[in-house]
Amino acid sequence: MSGRDHAPAVLEVRGASKRFGGVVALDRVDCVVRGGEALAVVGENGAGKSTLMRILAGVLEPDDGVLLVDGEVARLRSVREAQRRGIALVHQELSLAENLDAAANIVLGREPRRLGILDRRAADRLAASALARVGLAVPPRTPVASLGVGARQLVEIARALSAEARTIILDEPTASLSRAEVDRLLALVAELRGRGTAVVLISHRLDEVLRAADRIMVLRDGRVRGELSRVEASRDKIVTLMVGREVAAVARRATSPGAARLSLRGLRTEAHPAVAVDLEVRAGEVLGIAGLVGSGRTELLETAFGVRRSRGGDVLLDGATLPAGDPRASARRGMALVPEDRARHGLFLPDPVRRNYSMAVLGRLASFGVLPARREVALADRLAAALSVRPADHARAAATLSGGNQQKVVLGRWIAAEPKVLLLDEPTRGVDVGARAEIHAIVRRLAAQGAAVLFASSELDEVRSLADRIACLREGEVTGILDASDAGEEALMRLMTAERAA
Amino acid sequence: MRKALGILVLLLVVAGVTALASEGFLTAYNLENLCRRTALFGILAVGAGIVIMAGGIDLSTGSVVCLAGCLLPWLLVSEGWSPTAAVAAVLGLGVIVGLFQGALVAWGRLQPFLVTLCGLLFYRGLARGITDDQTQGFRGGFDGLRSLATGRIPVPGLTDLDAFEGASAFAIPAPVASLAAIAVLAAIILRFTVWGRWLLAVGRNPQAAAYSGIPVAWVTLSAFAAGAVLSAYGGMLFVLDVGSAQPADFGNFYELYAIAAAVLGGCSLRGGEGSVAGIVVGAALMQVLRNAIVLVERIPDNVEYAVIGAVILVGVLADELVRRLARRRGGTLRGAA
Amino acid sequence: MRGSIVALAGLVLASLLASPAAAQDRDALVARQRKAIEAMKAAPKDPPRIAFVSNGVAFFWVLAKAGAEAAAKETGATVTVHMPPNGIGDQKRILEDLVTRGVDGVAVSPIDPANQSDVLNAVARRALLITHDSDAPESARLCYVGVDNYEAGRLCGRLVKEALPGGGEVFVFVGRLEQDNARRRRQGLIDELMGRDPDPSRFDPPGTVVSGNGFSVLGTLTDQFDRAKAKANVEDVIARHPGIDCMVGLFEYNPPLILEALARAGKTGAVKIVAFDEAPETLAGVRSGTVHATVVQDPYLYGYRSVEILDALCRGDASGLPADGFVSVPAQAITQKNLAEFEAQMKARAAAAGDAADAKAP
Known part of the structure; x- marks a missing residue:
């Protein structure tokens, strides 16, 4: 183990600084990546992790400082150049071409050719071996569109391996993975490390970081605040370095729930039309949905809201049936x-934050169809203060x-609408620890004010800490509803993975 | 606003160069012609811009201009309708055309490019069929209605100067009044009303708009209807101005002039942004360019399109460069309205 | 939508305030121009600035341009040639801009004379105006330079008779029938075939069959200057009337397309062709005998005469203006017999045009 410390640095930055306008994103950061070592970079959003990653991967060039590849000063002017030097970035927002199959994605940009013509068989061979290395058992010609998020992640890693990357940078790889998928990914990280590949891991999930990393680097406000080896690191130490203060746990269950606000009666989704779901959420209650990827969490929420068509059954709000498939209603x-x-379905990214807040309540802000600017500003002020954006x-x-602040903005849009029923899908995906606690507190506050909250999360920790009751979903079916106070991780897992009764 | 400013600078540069090269450019007569043409094309461009801001594209503008331009004199002269009825019918037809195209996009889930491309072919064919390819003109009549396009609104102080052959030195061409009303109304709607905000939201991110409870389909529909009505109104003014329309080529390419003006004026073809002021300036730039080509004796006419294409490209490139510089300097991205 | 209504209401008001400029008296404008010519006697424009405007883009107009430039070289006038690519709106714009530029004389082939009087009169208000190729008698133009298209049509009819001594079925192809010249050519052709008395104001609707005197004109198809459509028209007629005896192309580009469609159908020579104008393919057809004859108006002379007349007017010389306002450039029949002579003349003119262009370039 100790030999690793002296393994040669494959990638290194010294004194890297990066400014965007007046904002210093990175301030004289030194970072060494060694072969056969897994380095974790943690920090709140805005701490500079992404900037550092982008410099390492050739997406950005630093304003100051130098980059060394295999001990030599290098300039990476493009991702392509970085790839040629053996550096691969696996993106947080997956960057696969959904219209192509797995093999085509794996060899993208390096397509094997014979006489200038695409050699599909060679591509399949390359892809098959790369897929085998990441342990993904799908045929090379599987369309990416038909793969789940976890599988897509693995295809991206397979792409990096197939490009013979000696440094693989994983940006939030586990954000949308189920527990089993996370396990597989972390095992893969260990294996890569064992083969001498350098792995850089960015994650919000400290337990995973603690499991997988040899070394943990903590960034805050663009500076390195500490570097811990696996032995000396602990969750508390990391969090304190990240936040610069202690984070309080969320207070829960202040009020007792009232009458049923939201009822799903025999609701059938397009994803699992054979299964009818019955669920009830009461005023003041937070109900969490736990399920693996593919269990139909998102589909259930979207069908209840009406952005997806239902295949039967009713959604009732305060006892009145909602028209099916009509999100506006x-x-x-x-x-x-x-x-x-958030980016695709929630935000109007290039538009001012103010407009993002007001989008769902324009009718209420306006008089005779005309929007007074000052009411919009007042709304934004109120929300920004309440959510500490x-x-x-x-x-x-x-x-x-x-990311965390963006999520607060989307939440704020709905808080402005004073919803009776709030549906949340992965409320803290890609959100850092501090913001996550704040978002949880906001959700609890809404419930305390009488809203019924139904949320889905792939993180059992989150489900257990935020929900009053937990409904387990497996292949579209509710396999059990537990009270959060007596829902052990093991019990939940059993319900989420249970075989259907014969 | 910044975009409108950039294109305004380009307009002033082109106008300045033309004024240096041709003494006729700054005469009252020419400025009046330019105002009238800018107004006529500006109305089409505002319509095109609204559709583009809503995330669509309307290729049928020129053909709707042709249909409106042929039907108006046809109804008045051949069918003997009253001006009120004929104008109402032509504008009504614009609404129907827009609703039809909008419905195909909003509920039929067809691509706007495709729907309006078919419209481009269909309406021209329709116009040619209805009129049997015959020129439709006013035959010297309907001066009252024609003053909507040919009328000149006197400007106190200017109009009395240098009277020439009974015509005042400078008067505001009537279409300018139409454009002013349309542009101001469109700007107010886009900037200050719920509908305007919805339109920009749908253009920016239709999925997020649907999640926000915005009636996406209705907004799309209304944007296409607004675009087509403006095309029909513009076509009406065009024929009132020219005096007759040939079904085969009336309004040919006008959709491209309209789209070019809208894009020059800051509408992103990705939807969700644009400024009415910019669009009007864009339309003016197109007309000044065409004017310059005839006025400056050294430029042969036949390179007209090449010059226009080159200037648009320069404008768009300059804009992109400015935008990148701003981004590099870390300026915040602001969506214009 | 609401904007249009507001604007409409506002403009009705505005139109009451402003006097419409369209109602200008033609005669007063003609008198004004004549007065201007009188004034130029004392102060001749030297060189006069003259613009020659066509009704579209075509080879025909390239020849006219050669004529205009040749005349420019001889008279010393400054001449620019303009071909509006997009129809009537484009032509209006160019005319307005020419007036702005301050040209002294304009020769134009109006696209829609019946409805363009106010546009033409606006030119006449500030410059000397003549028409060529297609006349606008309602406007204040000083004269018209062109063939009598009705007479040219009758000449064409005589050539068809010559080609089909025993009579037969005839089909007519033309770009646009709303143009005066096209209309008159066609009517002259039909009247000659039917053996009617001359009457240019007659009009047989294009969709009906006109029969008599052993001839039967089965129809007239227009293509609106769309070459692909023009060819498709011929193909459709071949398919529909396999026994057709003669095809007549009234615009310059029609005969070459008739030749091509017939060749594709394997009917070269089986159907007689009588043509208008001197497209290279048409002349080649006359040489080889696949085209019986072609009626040429002389675009070169349109350009030449228009510039010559305007130049003289701008120097105060109104003697070239005929009393009836019609400067006739006669049509001519070109057959295998006189082809060589005609081509030699064309070649000489094209060479002269080339020289003129070269002389202008530096």
Whole structure:
């Protein structure tokens, strides 16, 4: 083990700084990546992790400082150049071409050719061996569109391996993976490390970082705040370095739930039309849905809201049936859905934050169809204060905010609408520890004010800490509902993976 | 706003160069012609811009211009309709065309490019069929209605100067009043009303708009309807101005002038942004360019399209460079309205 | 939508305030121009600035341009040639801009004379105006330079008779029938075939069959200057009337397309062709005998005469203006017999045009 410390650095930055306008994203950061070692980089959103990653992968060039590849000073002007030097970035927002199959994605940009013509058989051979190395048992010609998020992640890693990358940078690899998939990925990291590949891991999930990394580097406000070896690291130590203060746990269950607000009666989704779901969420209650990828969590929420067509059954709000497949009607009656994919379904990224807040309540802000600007500003002020969105400049484009703050903005849009029923899909995906606690507190506060909250999460920790009751979902079917206080991780897992009764 | 400013600078540069090269450019007569043409094309461009801001594209503009331009004199002269009825019918037809195209996009889930491309072919064919390819003109009549396009609104102080052959030195061409009303209304709607905000939201991110409870299909529908009505109104003014329309080529290529003006004026073809002021300036730039080509004796006419294409490209490139510089300097991205 | 209504209401008001400029008296404008010519006697424009405007883009107009430039070289006038690519709106714009530029004389082939009087009169208000190729008698133009298209049509009819001594079925192809010249050519052709008395104001609708005197004109198809459509028209007629005896192409580009469609159908020579104008393919057809004859108007002379007349007017010389306002450039029949002579003349003119262009370039 100790020999690794002296393994040669395959990739290194010295004194790297990067400024965006007036904001210092990275301030004289030194970072060494060694072969056969897994380095974890942690920090809150906005701490500079992404900037560092992008410099290492050739997406950005630092303003100051030098980059060394295999001990030699190098300039990486493009991702392609970085790839040629053996550095591969596996992106947080998956960057596969969904219209192509797995093999085509794996060899993308390096397609084997014979006489200038695509050699599909050679491509399949390459892809098959790469897929085998990551332990993904699908045929090379499987369309990527038909793969789940976890499998896509593995295809991306397979792509990196197939390009013979000696350094693989994983940006939030486990954010949307189920537990089993996370296990497999971490095992893969260990295996890669064993073969001498350098792995750089960015994650919010400290337990995973503690399991997988040899070394943990903590960033805050663009600076390195500490570097811990696996032996000396602990969850508390990391969090303290990250946040610069202690984080309090969320207080829960202040009020007792009231009457049923949201009822799903025999609801059938397009993903699992054979299964009818019955669920009830009461006013003041937070109900969590736990399920693996593919269990139909997102589909259930989206069908309840009406952005997906149902295959039968009813959704009732305060006892009244909602028209099926009509999100506008749902929103008008007081239902809200915070989608999993913020960028695609939630935000108007280039638009000012202010507009993102007001989007669902424009009718209420306006008089005779005309929007007074000051009411919109007042709304934004109120929400930004209530949610502590940083920075509080509402004229900024939403795209410039960090993930956690973006999520708060989407939440804020629905808080403005004062929903009776709030549906949340992966409420803290890609959100850092500090913001995550804040978002949980906001959700609890809404429930305390009488809203019924139904949320889905792939993280059991989150489900257990946020929910009052937990419904386990397996292949579209509710296999059990447990009270959070007596829902052990093991019991949940059993329900999530249970064989259907014969 | 910044975009409108950039294109305004380009307009002033082109106008300045033309004024240096041709003494006729800054005469009242020419400026009046330019105002009238800018107004006529500007109306089409605002329509095109609204559709583009909603995330669509309307290729049928020129053919709707042709249909409206042929039907108006046809209804008045051949069918003997009253001006009120004929104008109402032509505008009504614009609404129907827009609703039809909008419905195919909003509920039929067809691509706007495809739907309006078919419209481009269909309406021209329809116009040629209805009129049997015959020129439709006013035959010297309907001066009252024609003053909507040919009328000149006197400007106190200017109009009395240098009277020439009974015509005032400078008067505002009537179409400018139409464009002003349309542009101001469109700007107010886009900037200050719920509908305007919905339109930009749908253009920016239709999925997020649907999740926000915005009636995406209705907004799309209304944007296409607005675009087509403006095309029909513009076509009406065009024929009132020219005096007759030939079904085969009336309004040919006008959709491209309209789209070019909208894009020059800051509408992103990806939807969700644009400024009405910019669009009007864009339309003016197109007309000044065409004017310059005839006025400056050294430029032969037949390179007209090449010059226009080159200037648009320069404008768009300059804009992109400015935008990248701003981004590199870390300026916040602001969506214009 | 609401904007249009507001604008409409506002403009009705505005139109009451402003006097419409369209109602200008033609005669007053003609008198004004004549007065201007009188004034130029004392102060001749030297060189006069003259613009020659076509009704579209075609080889025909390239020849006219050669004529205009040749005349420019001889008279010393400054001449620019303009070909509006996109129809009537484009032509209006170019005319307005020419007036702005301050040209002294304009010769134009109006696209829609019946409805363009106010546009043409706006030119006449600030420059000397003549028409060529297609006349606008309602406007304040000083004269018209062109063939009598009705007479040219009758000449064409005589050539068809010559080609089909025993009579037969005839089909007519033309770009646009709303143009005066096309209409008159076609009517002259039909009247000659039917043996009617001359009457240019007659009009047989294009969709009906006109029969008599052993001839039967089965129909007239227009293509609106769309070459592909023009060819498809011929193909459709071949398919529909396999026994057709003669095809007549009234615009310059029609005969070459007739030749091509017939060749594709394997009917070269089986159907007689009588043509208009001197497209290279048409002349080659006359040489080889696949085209019986072609009626040429002389675009070169249109250009030449228009510039010559305007130049003289701008120097105060109105003697070239005929009393009836019609400067006739006669049509001519070209057959195998006189082809060589005609081509020699064309070659000489094209060479002269080339020289003129070269002389202008530096």
